[in-house]
Amino acid sequence: MPSKPLPMFPAEKKLLAxxxxxxxxxxxxxxxxxxxxxxxxxxxxxxxxxxxxxxxxVSLGVYLRILVVLNLEGDMDALAADDRLGRRLQDLGVPARKRAKGK
Known part of the structure; x- marks a missing residue:
């Protein structure tokens, strides 16, 4: 039985649409x-x-295969390519979260 889908914000729905x-x-x-x-x-x-x-x-893998069939797979390289926020946080020296050690 499929799990319940996560709720999406209207802006996210519009991006996907x-x-x-x-x-x-x-x-x-x-x-x-x-x-x-x-x-x-x-x-x-x-x-x-x-x-x-x-x-x-629809899974990301299916979307990728559709892009390949349409010869648009190069567009995937542009996704999250320029992480401006992450770079600013890195420059500010914000410490990364540390994972708890497993038992």
Missing amino acids: DFGERLRLARLRRGYTAELVAERVGISRMTLGRAEQGSPA
Whole structure:
């Protein structure tokens, strides 16, 4: 039985919906049918539809495989590439959290 999905903020839902729409538009610009992309990715047409709607239930791996089929996998390199906040915290000398030792 699947676990209960985590609640999402409206801004997060919009980001995923916009990403799904961009995937759909990229597929259409290439002239690929949904059936063809789903087959090449190895997922059902319904799962592709969910991905194109920006469903948080679709795994990151599926999104990556869709990008590969659309020849957009290079876009993954841009994700979290420029960690400005992390660099500022590092520069300020904020100590990193220490993990508790296991028993």
